Amino acid sequence: MPGYQYGAVSNTPAGLRRRITALESEVARKTRTIRELDSQIRELNNENARLRELNTGERPIEHGTSNGYSRHYDRGEKPCEECRVAYLARRRELQQQRKKAQK
Numbered sequence: 001m002p003g004y005q006y007g008a009v010s011n012t013p014a015g016l017r018r019r020i021t022a023l024e025s026e027v028a029r030k031t032r033t034i035r036e037l038d039s040q041i042r043e044l045n046n047e048n049a050r051l052r053e054l055n056t057g058e059r060p061i062e063h064g065t066s067n068g069y070s071r072h073y074d075r076g077e078k079p080c081e082e083c084r085v086a087y088l089a090r091r092r093e094l095q096q097q098r099k100k101a102q103k
């Protein structure tokens with residue numbers, strides 16, 4: 001596999017430790033890259049939404065609400081993280097209310 005250079009390391013404890021360390025730093029590097037890309041995607045999505053709101057006169061989404069979560073779906077978008085968190089919290093709240101009512 002190109003770029004995969006750990007195969008040559010021996011299977012001694014020291015060799016394995018080196019391999020683990022190398023893999024861990026590779027994971028850390030890739031995790032950073034993923035976070036950066038995620039935040040770029042979020043910015044582009046926000047920008048896209050802003051432009052669409054300007055073009056269509058569409059009402060802006062109130063993010064971080066469970067209403068916002070539904071609005072994302074109405075628009076055919078994947079809900080943003082803030083809306084997803086708010087929706088899950090709201091759903092949990094409703095489930096707990098229902099449980100209490102059953103007692």
Ligand SMILES: [Zn+2]
Pocket residue numbers: 061062063064068069072079080081082083084
């Ligand atoms: Zn949102």
